[in-house]
Amino acid sequence: MLLVVSIAVLAVGTFAFRFAGPALRSRITFPPQVTKLLETASVVLLAALVVTSGLMEDGVLAGVARPTGVLVGGLLAWYKAPFAVAVVGAAGTAAVLRLFGLP
CATH class of the missing domain: 1.20.5 (Single alpha-helices involved in coiled-coils or other helix-helix interfaces)
Known part of the structure; x- marks a missing residue:
């Protein structure tokens, strides 16, 4: 209940x-300064979330595969690839690196 x-x-x-x-x-x-500050704060918060979840696992560094996958996904998003392509690229990169034995 x-x-x-x-x-x-x-x-x-x-x-x-x-x-x-x-x-x-x-x-x-809101005044223009506050609007700009809120826009910047949302970007910083999202970046911190990506860095934290992309680099850490259970409080320790996640290894090489996950951050590399996040980097590939970020680059694909930066170059305006479709969302599905960025996600599949990031997951595929991490999977291939783990297949070769990298943590």
Whole structure:
């Protein structure tokens, strides 16, 4: 029962956040400096997430294959490859490196 209640609370909270964005967009304005800061902060947060999940596994370095796969996926995305191509390229790179015995 606790699990169902937790899921319901999270679902309502997620819906509230998603609804609040468009509903409050025209009512709240930020100064241009704050808007630029928020845009930069979102990029930095996403980059930190990629670096953390791409380089670490269980609190230690993940080896060579995973960071190389993340690098290949990032390069493909940088060169505007379709999302599926970037994901398959990253996964394929990591898989081939692991096939050759690299961790």
